[in-house]
Amino acid sequence: MFGWFVKGATSRVKTTRYPARDETALGVTPGRPVETTCDNELLAVDLAATCPTDAIKPASFKTTVDISRCVHCMACTRGENTMRWQMDYRWARWVGNDAGRAARHRPFQKSLHIRVVDTGSCDAVISEIKQLAKPYYNMHRLGFFITPTPRHADVLMVTGPVTSPMRLALLKTYAAMPEPKWVIAVGNCAISGCVFAPSFIANGSVADVIPVDVHVPGCPPPPLAILHGLLLLTGRETEMQPIDQPLGGPP
Amino acid sequence: MTNMPVLFFLAMIALCITGAALSAWVAQHRIGPLLAVTGSLASLMILACATSVLITRQPMQIDLWHLPLLGLLRLRLDTVSALFVLALGISFLPAYLFSKSYMNRYPAHYNIRGFGMFFHLLLMACTLVLAAGDVITFLFSWRLMSALATFPITLEHRQDEHRRAGYLFLAMNEAGIILATVGLLLMTAWAAGHIGFTALHQAMEHIQAGGRWAIFLMIFAGFSVKAGLVPVSSWLPRAHPVAPANMSAVLSGCMLNFGIYGIIRFDAIIMAPATAGPGLVVLAIGGISALLGILYATIDNDLKRMLAHSSIENLGLIAVDIGAGMVFAAYHMPVIAAIAWVVAIYHLINHSAYKTLLFLGAGAIDHGTGTRDMNALGGLLKRMPVTAALFLVGALAIAAMPPLNGFVSEWLTLQTILRSTELASRFSRVIFALCGAGLALTAALAVTCFVKTFAMSFLGLPRSDTARTAVESPQSMRVAMGVLAVICIALGLGATWVIPLVDRSMFPLTHQLAANALVPPFFTLQHGNAQFSRDFLTGFEKIGADLGKGVVPARGLVILHQGKVANPVVYAMSTFYMAVVLVGIMLIVYLLVRLTTRRRTVSISEPWAAGLRRLWPDMSYSATGFSNPVRIIFKSIFGPAQREDSQIAVAGHFRTAIRRPPRDTYIVDRIFLRPLVGGVKVLAGLMARLHRPAVVNAYAAWVFIVLLFVLVMNRLF
Amino acid sequence: MTELSPTALRGFAEQCRHFGPVELLPQSDSLMAVVNCPAAVLKPLAEFLVHSLHYRFGSLVVEEHPTQWKLIYLFYRHEGPSLVQLCIYLKADHPQVDSISIKIHAADWHERQAEDLFGLVFTGHPRLGDFVLHEEWPEGVNPMRTGFSATRPMQEKVVDPAWRPARILETPGAFLMPIGPVYADYYESAQFFLETVGEDVLRLIPRFFFKYRGVEKLAQGRPWQRVLLMAERFSGTSAIAHATALCGSLEHIYQVQPPPRALSLRLILAEMERMRHHFAVLSDICHASGMSVPSAQMDILEEQALRLSGQCAGHRYLYGWVTPGGLNRDMSATTLDTIARETRRMAEASASIHRSLQFTSSFLDRFEGVGAISMAVARELALVGPIARASGVSTDLRIMLPYGGYAQNGGPPAMVEPLEREGDGYARIRVLFAEIQQSAKLIDAAVAALPTGPVRVETAGVLRQGAFGWAEAPNGAAFHYLRLDAQGCVQRYQIATPSFANWHGFHIAAENFAFQDFPIMMASFGLSIAESDR
Structure with a gap:
């Protein structure tokens, strides 16, 4: 049992500083697509079509994102033109x-x-x-x-x-x-x-x-x-x- | 005025006989009300008789016939007997009242005329036993009582189990009577043919140790059967459940007392204890009975059988007190002996009150639901609120919860056992210590047992349709139980009045007043106090005595148990103050809550059950489940190693049923009764072989040898 | 797996023909024998396969065709033909077949499931009903039937207040202790009724499918891309495994072979997933026994594994990688190095925790002999994964039916299946720890010998209609069956998950136990309800 005590006591503090400070460690969030401007309307429609869950909607020269439909499949980041991807997590x-x-x-x-x-x-x-x-x-x-x-x-x-x-x-x-x-x-x-x-x-x-x-x-x-x-x-x-x-x- | 008890006594006998005669005559549905009227009146008469004897402290004495060969037959109700009569009245009066509506359930199936007759006469026979002043009257009325009791037990005679229980009751009691009779006859033989109790007492003072042991053992064994002590307790858990509730209430609330009466009368009064041996035997038997009784009571799910086992426990406790008294008396510690005996009688009266209450309560549950199986009850609190409240009083009392009466006597019992440290003999101290440990366990289990009983019967969800449609008991039943509940509370709160009364009445046995030690007069300190000087205290005592004399009675409200030099501890307890404090705390809390909390909305929602669609009744703990830990812990007592569950399966793991083997046998049956019966059978087989017609010569030889033996014995003595 | 010659396959077919007019279909190959058999032959033939040829029951797939029912019973074993599909056909108006579960217990839940979802009748099955569809589901409505709308909300029926689950404990005073569906803490939703007479629990009635989302029904008529999203997400913590299994069946259908680099990367991702899963299970195990320090240590490893996935694969649970014909993305060399380095470090850390736990008596006391499953029972119920391995039954699909990266270089990877014999909680813990080491080694080896090249080949028109795909998920063997129509839409999708197979054995482990051991048993099983309920 003492061994465990030592093990616990000697482990460094791992806890995130959030919300006092933003967490900057890698891999804490999958990120999300955000509103992206496109060169023309057709591109916007194309970009929206890559989303299998209809989270991305074309809106004239840009695409809007309904994050509550996004499943982080990242299909929209793989083509020629991609969605802007933001690695934040404060999206409640x-x-x-x-x-x-x-x-x-x-x-x-x-x-x-x-x-x-x-x-x-x-x-x-x-x-x-x-x-x-x-x-x-x-x-x-x-x-x-x-x-x-x-x-x-x-x-x-x-x-x-x-x-x-x-x-x-x-x-x-x-x-x-x-x-x-x-x-x-x-x-x-x-x-x-x-x-x-x-x-x-x-x-x-x-x-x-x-x-x-x-x-x-x-x-x-x-x-x-x-x-x-x-x-x-x-x-x-x-x-x-x-x-x-x-x-x-x-x- | 000395004729008052006699008048009451004769009135009782007249009422009983009238009642019995009327029972044979009136219509069946009137038997219940008849019992409630004549029976209750007779009980009141006998209560009045006992009370007047207790108050005047003059024994009631009626001389009957002078038998030519045996001497004077006499009825003599001294104060000791009067206490037992009091317990008898406490038990019989509500039982008769209870009969009014309770007997309605039988006429459709059984003829209850006989029940009416015998139940009336039973009171008379019981009183006669207690009033007997000589051996012959005693034995005659004892047999009468046993015979009369058998018929009401087997009222539902068409059921096999009932008949068998009746036979067992009769057989075991007969065996007890035979043993006791031999013991009593030995006693009269020693007393040169005198049969009066007073004469016997004088003769017994000079008996030798061997004769003393023989007489003691025979009488103790004989009366143990009636008292239901282990190992002759097999009849209780069988006879109690089958008898009608009023009969089992009387059976447990007063008939068992006669065993104790016999032991006290013959083993303690007539044959005053000279050595510690007999006392220790009674103590040990009592301790074992108490422990086994409560263990079986805890795991039993039949309300009445549970109560029967609980009776074994309580009678065991009383036996412990009597045994302790005998040991203390033998060691010349009369005050502690007196305390022990007083406690024994106190507990006996308490037991009569609450056990009658609980048996009547079980009858009321049976009447309201049609079942006594705790597994099938539950949730009766809502359907039978009055019965529940009254049953709760009984359950709290028997579980020795302050400030009720059971607490007083159990507390005093344990305190008395603790005083054994002052005994001279190490062996006795060891026995006492073991017994004390057993009693502590018993007390704890008693709480478990009655928490289970009350919770499984009255709380939770109804576990069967019969429990769901239960009906509240009729008024006569509630009145009967109410009387007993009031008595329980009064015996608890008024402990300091009851103890001196019992103490005075027990004088023929104790020859010593214990009340001064136990319930000291108001404002006295007998030994002083280390922190204050004697003068200082005396001064206060005087002021206190002057002040208190006019306001409060002579006795205080505190029970003290104080050791001597070897054990200089004072234990103090007061049920009265406890009650005051309890009620006070409840009032204060109630007021505080009312005062401090604002008016708030109360929302009632269903109990949280993890999102279950519906909480089914079989999702609450069953009675079996509640007591299963006890069963597992004391597995070695309840039965040999647990047998495998039998599994029924279609194939491999497709099981369709798991069945538990049936309940294991009662330990007393297992290790005592069955071997005994087996032994007797073997012996009978051997004897039968001698009777074979082929060996007539041998048979004749045996007859000759027996004749020779009798002649030789006759010559020698 | 040993290569099977055509003669051996014919020999197998001969053996089967002893039981009746059995037909070996032409698509059979060295790995898989597809056998058509009359319904009457099914029971003896299945018994022969299981009891004489030591096959294990894998899955039961029901297909509803306009004029008939097709039932596919899948069996698998080490030696070839490693997979056997027994196909039987039933008339549309007479959906009745003999139950095989009396003799092959592993099929029990599969048959009950088919009975609930399709309305098939399995004659001779002793316990049908109240399985997937609970008491509030209307009688006679079977959601997997083609006429049933997948999107219209179902009307619940009013539940009869007298409804009770079937109890078997027949002793006076027996009662139920209900647990769930809403648990203490944050366990998944399921219900257990413990049958007891107080103190020790004699039997447990599990009730699952509170989380039934009807993945298989929702898949019908959808493009496989959408179904792949569901396959990753229905269990969540085994995304790579289920996606690999689904893509395996798609690759069988499209007859494509992903490029070697993609297969190796899939192996790396699958082993990362396994490591994280085992860290989480071990953390729960330590937590259940009140060992807070070891639990926290495992938690640290778990979150590190999650962050590693998030950092290197973009998603903490590795969603969105596997696709038919390979992977959606490639990984850079530095990322792979990071993965290899980190997994090695985590494996070492977990080995150190394991060493310390071996000497912690208060921990061992809680697990030794708890929830034991004998080898015979594990075989009989065809348990899979670490639980079967803890009972001494070897069931690793990576070795039995090597697929993808595990079949590269001509055979199964050089790995030793960690087998224990006791079958109790402690044996399962040892298996989990050993598998963590195994995974780290596999990742190391795969990174060291990573082929170069593309990570994806294109898929084209549908070549086969129905095919099985499989993968060794962290919990054990998963079989996915997929049938596409000509447009590439899913006609039938069926998942046999390892949790489904293993929960079936849970009530055997949970017999005659003390109530306080229940959380420990749950933890030592470490199963997912989402995976089982689908």
Whole structure:
């Protein structure tokens, strides 16, 4: 046992400095395509056509991106003309109503208890949420905790496209939470159903079942993006700041 | 005024006989109300009789016939007997009241006239046993009682199990009576044919050790059967569940007491303890009974069988107290002996109260749901709130929760056991220490057992349709149980009044008043206090005594148990103050919550069950599951190594059923009764061989040898 | 795998013909024997394959054609023909066939699944229903049938309040402990009913498919490009493996062979994925036994592996690389060097943790003898992957049916399959640690001998209609079956995942256990529910 103590004590601190400082390590995010200007309209249409999930839309001389449909397949970066790719991670969005935004401050700013419900997501999303509690991201330092029971939870973190057997469980979990409560939809399949929608068995969107306050897009969203979503919820971070200098390009 | 008890006594006998006669005459559906009226009146009479004897402290005495060869037959109800009569009344009165609606369930299937007759007469026979003043009357009324009790037990005689339980009850009790009779006859033989208890007592003072042991063992073994002590307790868990609830309440609440009465009367009063040996035997048997009783009670899921096992436990506790008293008396520590005996009787009265309450409660559950299986109950709190509250009082009392009565007697029992450190003999100390450890475990298991009983019956979700459609018990049942619940609370809160009463009444046995040691008068300190000077304290005592004299009764509300030089610790306990503090805390918390919290909205939602569609009743802990840890821990007692589950499979891993082997046999049956029966059978087989007609000569030779033996014995003695 | 001569294949066909009029189809080759057999012959023939020729059951594919049903039973083993497809045809109006699962337990869940999804009747199967489709699904509606719309939301039915799962523990006082579908912490959604009489749990009723997203149904009628996205994402943590398996079947259909460089790169990516997966499982294992320091150490390795993937492959879970005919992108030499260096370092670090764990008694106490699966059971249920290897059953598709980079240089790679015998939690841990070392070695060797050239060849018109593809996913053998129509759209897609095969064995491991061991057993299995539920 002493050996373990030494091993633990001699390991360097791995934890990211985010949100105090931006994380600049490589490989913490897959990045995302951002609005790209094109030389002509036809090119824009061509570029949009490369996207298998219709995340990219042509708009005269540029293409716009619906990040909640993007699955990071990077098909749009492979052709002759490519989408601009930005290696950031602060892409969570507030989508709830203002009442929720007003209620979130004060008592919940320093500490938040989270109940995770998996409604049909892949393991990658679960794995990225797990990373939050692990040494590199350690969300406990920010006052975020996973709680086993919804009775103690302030935030419901939902992943997956809400399959029909899980809909009732999701509703029950939401109902079991005390007011005030917020919901974070993590991952594109929780936001739009992603590649699993439209479907006979999956709802496709958490928002159709329970009111959602924060979207964390991504397939899967990297841990820092989820952290951004949580900080956004507590009002300790701002929304979607476009970073002008990309942190790096796709390899 | 000395005739008052006699009047009450005769009124009781008249009422019982009238009731029995009317039972044979009235319509079947009137038997229940009849029992409730005449039976209750008779019980009230006997309670009044006992109370007047206890208050006046004058024994009730009626001389009957003078038998030419044997001497005077006499009824004599002294204060010791009166205490037992009190317990008898406490048990019988509610049982009769309970009968009013309870008996309605039988007339469709069984003729309950006989039940009415025998149940009336049973009270009379029971009282006669306690009032007997000589051996012959005692034995006569004892047999009467045993015979009368058998019929109500086997009311549902068409069921095999019931008949068999009745036979077992009769057979084991007969065996006990025979043993006790031989013991008593030896006693009278020693007393030169005197049969009066007083004469016997005088004669016993000079008996030799060998004779003393022989008489003690015979009488103890004989009466143990009635008291249901291990290893002759097999009849309890069989007879109790099959008897109607009112009968099993009486069976457990008062009939078992007669075993204790016999032991006290003959082994402790008439044959005053001279050596520690007999006391230690009683103590050890009591300790083992208590532990085995509660172990089996914990794992049993049949409400009434569980209560039967619990009775074995409680009677074991009483036996421990009696044994401890006998040992202390033998070591010339009369005060502690007196405390032990007082506690024994206190516990006996307590047990009569709460066990009757619990048996009636089990009957009420049976009446409301049609089942006694805890696995099939659950959620009755909502359907039977009054029954639940009353049952809870009984369960808390028997689990020895302060401030109820069970706590007082169990606390005192353990304290008395702790006083054994002052004993001179190391062997005795070891036995006491083992017994104390056993009792501590017993006390803990008792809590487990009754938490399980209450929780599995009344809390949670109903686990069967019958539990879902349960109906609250009718008024007469609730009144019967209510009376007992009040008695339980009163016996607990009024401990400091009960102890002196019992103490005074036990004087014929103890020859020493223990109340001064146990419940000291208000504002006294007997030994002083190390921190204050004697004068200082005396001054305070005087002021306190002056102040308190007019306001409070002479006795305080605190029970003290204080050791002597070797063990100078004072243990203090007061159920009254505990109750005050408990109620106070609850009030304060309630007020604080009301005052400090704002008006807030209350939202009621279903219990969180991990998103399950519906929480089924079979998803809550079952009674079997609750007690399974105990079963696993004490596997070696409950049965030999666990047998394999039998699996039924279509092929390989397609299993369609896993079945557990049936319940293992009762340890007493396993290691005592069955070998005994087997041995007797073998012996009988051997004897039968002598009877074979082919060897007439040998048979004749045996007859001759026996005749010779009898003649020789007759010549020698 | 040994090369099989045509005579040997004919010999195999002869053996099969003992059971009835069995026909060996011409597309059979040295690797795969495709056999048409009458429905009546299926049961004895399948038994013969499994019990006499030591084949293992792999998958059951059901195809619905306008006039008939085609059922393909896939079997595999070490020696050739390594794969056997038994094809039977049923009349459209009489979808009934003998169940083989009485004798071949591995087929149990596959048959139940087909019964739920297609409405096929498997006569003689003792336990049908309530498998993929739960109690709220309307009776008689089978989502995989062609008439069923893949996109129209299904109306749930009102559930009968008296509905209960089938219980088998018949003893007074037995009760269920429900676990799930919403777990403590962040475990995936599934439900377990523990049958118990208090204290020890006698049996476990697993209920999966709470996460059923109908990938196979959604794939129907879609272009394979879209299906590839789903194949990567339905499990998430085994993206390369499932994409490789899907692309394997596409490459069989298109009859193309990816260039050697692409195959080697696929191998490198697959082994990176395996390493990350095993780090995560080992971290969960340490976490379940309350060993927080080892757990954190494994967490560090896991995140480092994720960052390595993100840095070198652009995606932390390696999405978007594999495509039919090769890879979407190439990797630079420096990136490959980084990968080789880093994986070697991580393997060393994990070896050091393993050494320390071997001497931590409080850790070993929790895993030794827990959740044991005997070799016989592992064979009977055709378990795969590390769990089968821990029970001493060799099932590595990289060796049994070498594919892609593993088949280069004329045969399976020089790797030793780590086999243990105990089959308990500790054996599984040892297998996982050994596989991490193995992966690092494979990556090292592949980087050192990386061929040059393009990473992709173009695919053209459809040559074959249906084909199997397979890969050894981190959890074990995955078989993908794909059938394309002339336009290149998917007609039928069927995935047999390793988690599906291994969860089938979980209830055997979870028998007569103390309740507190449940999380430890779950962790030591380290399976994915998303992968099993699809």
